[in-house]
Amino acid sequence: MSSAAIEFEHVYKTYQPAVKHWWQRFTNRSHGEGFKALHDVSLRIEYGEFFGLLGPNGAGKTSLISILAGLSYATEGRARVCGHDVVNDFRASRRALGVVPQELVYDPFFTVMETLRIQSGYFGLHRNDDWIEEVLHHLGLSDKMHANMRALSGGMKRRVLVAQALVHRPPVIVLDEPTAGVDVDLRRSLWEFISRLNREGHTILLTTHYLEEAEALCGRIAMLKRGQIVALDTTDALLARVGGAGLEEAFVQIMRQENQAAGTAL
Numbered sequence: 048m049s050s051a052a053i054e055f056e057h058v059y060k061t062y063q064p065a066v067k068h069w070w071q072r073f074t075n076r077s078h079g080e081g082f083k084a085l086h087d088v089s090l091r092i093e094y095g096e097f098f099g100l101l102g103p104n105g106a107g108k109t110s111l112i113s114i115l116a117g118l119s120y121a122t123e124g125r126a127r128v129c130g131h132d133v134v135n136d137f138r139a140s141r142r143a144l145g146v147v148p149q150e151l152v153y154d155p156f157f158t159v160m161e162t163l164r165i166q167s168g169y170f171g172l173h174r175n176d177d178w179i180e181e182v183l184h185h186l187g188l189s190d191k192m193h194a195n196m197r198a199l200s201g202g203m204k205r206r207v208l209v210a211q212a213l214v215h216r217p218p219v220i221v222l223d224e225p226t227a228g229v230d231v232d233l234r235r236s237l238w239e240f241i242s243r244l245n246r247e248g249h250t251i252l253l254t255t256h257y258l259e260e261a262e263a264l265c266g267r268i269a270m271l272k273r274g275q276i277v278a279l280d281t282t283d284a285l286l287a288r289v290g291g292a293g294l295e296e297a298f299v300q301i302m303r304q305e306n307q308a309a310g311t312a313l
């Protein structure tokens with residue numbers, strides 16, 4: 048079968064429980080069962096898709112993205128980016144991927160431009176200023192180019208994280224809740240920019256709790272619950288399930304059915 052932009056094959060993730068005593072780090076004994084965050088997740092996202100990964104808090108979205116970005120290993124199963132295995136062919140898979148993380152992580156000692164030049168350097172790009180300036184322009188950050196990262200507001204720092212993910216022009220872009228805590232203005236300009244990248248052929252994987260955002264942008268959606276995919280369909284088909292009552296209604300109904308099946312309350 049030909050490669051896809053993103054592939055997960057029977058992925059499981061179990062987090063080991065925290066050790067109670069420091070000396071237990073040096074023993075091979077199991078310290079308990081561990082927490083099963085992902086359970087047999089298989090997913091194939093084709094080139095050029097705008098794909099939404101939805102799920103309640105703790106469903107496993109970030110765990111899945113972390114495996115894709117090589118930040119964490121799957122306990123079982125495989126993941127690939129543009130056909131490159133994220134473990135055996137890490138450099139190629141990482142080069143094909145731009146990740147906008149959920150947390151605001153930044154180095155307080157650098158300016159925006161320095162931050163982006165350093166990021167370009169990680170990918171071996173030494174003359175990248177033209178592209179960096181274009182990205183900054185589309186993210187409304189041109190006037191902050193020489194500002195220190197510390198001096199930016201939370202929303203602006205988030206824009207820099209988006210720019211950081213794009214410096215090496217990756218064909219696949221993963222955005223983990225990129226609009227959490229940002230103003231309407233940025234959301235609009237960010238989505239216009241990301242949609243443009245998608246029209247130009249980039250594959251987008253988006254996680255968000257703003258369901259109207261996913262409804263407007265994503266062609267296909269997977270819903271995760273307790274580490275398992277409980278729905279995977281086109282956005283249109285999910286909307287048709289609820290007679291066009293909106294993605295939020297579809298989400299609530301699917302999660303409720305899953306809760307009933309699991310015998311728990313929402």
Ligand SMILES: Nc1ncnc2c1ncn2[C@@H]1O[C@H](COP(=O)(O)OP(=O)(O)OP(=O)(O)O)[C@@H](O)[C@H]1O
Nearest residue numbers: 062063082084102103104105106107108109110111
């Ligand atoms: N490093 C870790 N060690 C132990 N448990 C973890 C770790 N990282 C995540 N978990 C647990 O795994 C589960 C899935 O977390 P994850 O962050 O992947 O969910 P999420 O769907 O991204 O949630 P949110 O929407 O709140 O960001 C949660 O119960 C979380 O507490």
